[in-house]
Amino acid sequence: MRSGWCLLVALMLPSTAAAQLPVRKYLPIGLATEAVLGAVETCENMNQFVAAAVVDSAGQALAILRHDRARIQSLEQARQWAQQGALRVLTAPAAATAPPRQPTTPDTNIDEARRKAQDDARRVLEDQRRRTELTQRRMMGLPIEAQDVLVAQIAVSGSYEPETDLVCAKAGIDRIRSQLR
Secondary structure, eight states: OOHHHHHHHHHHOOTTTGGGGOOOOOHHHHHHHHHHHHHHHHHHHHHHOEEEEETTTTOOOEEEEEEEOOOHHHHHHHHHHHHHHHOOOOOSSOOOOOOOOOOOOOOOSSSSSHHHHHHHHHHHHHHHHHHHHHHOOOOOOOEEEEEEEEEEEEEEESSSSSSHHHHHHHHHHHHGGGGOO
């Protein structure tokens, strides 16, 4: 009987293993709501009517908000983009940067019109590449970090320019940044 009581007392005492449990950082629902509200209000001030979504680091929705004048599909799009960013595992190696182009000496065989056309085509390609990168970045949303730990992801959808969506998402993060711990 005495050994039974000793076992019961031993089970009731806090163990040292319990003190070593990992602590998971998370974004409280109030801050998530504040972030989506800040993003939607910022876009509204820019005359863009959007939806915003915040998901946790596991991709589960925390807060979603759609402006009453935003397209209905922008709500689901924002949620999907935030989820993609939270669940994306970056396993691809960093993109190799192209070496800087060496200035070419003027070639007498190529006339000025041809050189101008080549420069214009190069500028168009660079602009397309930049817009593609912005679109891909928008489709992953922006991370919300607390002390260098990813706690959530925010995405905005509904404006006509990827830059605008990213600016609004950043405004949502900036609205809660001082409260992130």
